[in-house]
Amino acid sequence: MRWLAALGVVCSCVVSTQSAAPHASASMTIRAARIFDGVTGVLHRNSAVTVTNGRITFVGHVEGDVIDLGDVTLMPGLIDVHTHIDWHFGPDGRYGNRPDGPRETPEQRDAAIAANLRATLLAGVTTVQNLGNRGDAALRAAVAAGTLVGPRIVSSLGQLQPGTRTPDQLREAVRASKTAGADVIKTFASGSIRDGGKLNVTQEQLDAVCGEARAQGLRAVVHAHDPDSIVAAVKAGCSQIEHGAFADDRAIAAMKAANVFFDPNIGLVLQNYIENKAKFIGTGSYTDEGFAFMERAVPTLGPIFKKALDAGLRMPLGTDAVAGAHGQNAREAFVRVQAGQRPVDALISATSLAAESLGMGSTLGRLAPGYLADIIAVSGDPTANIDALRSVRFVMSQGKVIVR
Numbered sequence: 062m063r064w065l066a067a068l069g070v071v072c073s074c075v076v077s078t079q080s081a082a083p084h085a086s087a088s089m090t091i092r093a094a095r096i097f098d099g100v101t102g103v104l105h106r107n108s109a110v111t112v113t114n115g116r117i118t119f120v121g122h123v124e125g126d127v128i129d130l131g132d133v134t135l136m137p138g139l140i141d142v143h144t145h146i147d148w149h150f151g152p153d154g155r156y157g158n159r160p161d162g163p164r165e166t167p168e169q170r171d172a173a174i175a176a177n178l179r180a181t182l183l184a185g186v187t188t189v190q191n192l193g194n195r196g197d198a199a200l201r202a203a204v205a206a207g208t209l210v211g212p213r214i215v216s217s218l219g220q221l222q223p224g225t226r227t228p229d230q231l232r233e234a235v236r237a238s239k240t241a242g243a244d245v246i247k248t249f250a251s252g253s254i255r256d257g258g259k260l261n262v263t264q265e266q267l268d269a270v271c272g273e274a275r276a277q278g279l280r281a282v283v284h285a286h287d288p289d290s291i292v293a294a295v296k297a298g299c300s301q302i303e304h305g306a307f308a309d310d311r312a313i314a315a316m317k318a319a320n321v322f323f324d325p326n327i328g329l330v331l332q333n334y335i336e337n338k339a340k341f342i343g344t345g346s347y348t349d350e351g352f353a354f355m356e357r358a359v360p361t362l363g364p365i366f367k368k369a370l371d372a373g374l375r376m377p378l379g380t381d382a383v384a385g386a387h388g389q390n391a392r393e394a395f396v397r398v399q400a401g402q403r404p405v406d407a408l409i410s411a412t413s414l415a416a417e418s419l420g421m422g423s424t425l426g427r428l429a430p431g432y433l434a435d436i437i438a439v440s441g442d443p444t445a446n447i448d449a450l451r452s453v454r455f456v457m458s459q460g461k462v463i464v465r
């Protein structure tokens with residue numbers, strides 16, 4: 062490809078991985094047949110994006126000698142607002158530490174996580190919200206410094222299970238997460254989908270977590286499956302509801318009235334568990350009964366999503382990607398479109414709306430001057446056919462070109 066040479070890329074590989082500088086310093090102008098800006102459904106035709114020092118400085122028509130990617134659509138990098146980027150299968154090919162299994166070395170663990178990060182970025186996902194554990198802090202820093210190839214990481218640095226903790230203890234835990242550098246608080250209002258997803262905390266506990274998060278200037282996202290847990294989380298003033306696999310009209314109405322973000326995960330996580338059942342089964346709630354819950358839930362998710370869509374909920378795209386699912390994040394968008402969302406709205410949910418849900422709407426998720434240069438190109442026109450997300454042809458992360 063001509064443009065590879067123009068960019069100074071001589072092999073079909075990831076470039077600039079060893080650079081300590083997070084940004085390309087030179088100015089670069091990239092033209093494409095189409096540009097989707099992340100916000101509007103009207104594509105710019107034969108336009109270009111100029112990137113300088115890691116930021117977008119211009120979007121519009123240019124003449125002359127620029128890098129021309131040809132018949133592709135340039136768009137903001139995808140954002141996945143719910144991942145578990147560190148989850149991976151162990152040396153025996155299975156999930157979880159089994160007493161009878163081989164022990165994983167630190168090097169094997171690092172390599173597996175690095176592979177997840179790379180697969181995710183090369184699939185066009187330039188930001189993930191990882192929900193999350195302590196180890197994310199080092200990954201977040203390494204990606205930001207340009208020493209690790211992967212999507213920008215926003216992390217909860219842990220998961221706050223209310224359990225039997227008092228409201229005061231929970232408030233203290235939120236403050237400790239903030240001190241440790243968490244970008245967001247991840248908490249729980251219900252059990253796992255594999256246990257039926259019933260409300261398992263008190264209103265006072267949720268009020269404490271989400272109230273203290275707000276007081277500390279942090280968002281709080283809440284795992285909640287059944288209607289009671291969703292309504293309680295909304296009442297507590299939490300920022301975003303995760304999953305909602307058993308959301309009903311009452312729960313959807315409560316989310317709408319409070320205008321909270323709803324991140325239903327309908328296209329990847331359960332399907333991936335089922336596809337990889339043999340690798341998960343045998344630990345924790347990964348039992349035959351747990352899998353039966355997930356298998357029953359899959360066909361119900363599309364209709365729940367459609368109801369939430371018709372109600373006008375703000376639904377950023379999140380996958381809950383676990384072991385085996387990394388790099389397949391776009392499946393969430395395909396299933397959304399199958400369930401009735403317009404392709405352009407699925408794209409917005411994975412770009413500008415997702416950025417807004419992260420509180421980063423003024424810096425991420427759009428191709429516009431002043432925005433961070435996380436840019437991808439896909440074949441075809443994804444606003445007409447969402448399947449175009451299968452063919453990511455170009456990835457720029459933090460102003461640096463990454464190529465398959």
Ligand SMILES: [Zn+2]
Pocket residue numbers: 143144145192381
């Ligand atoms: Zn999750």
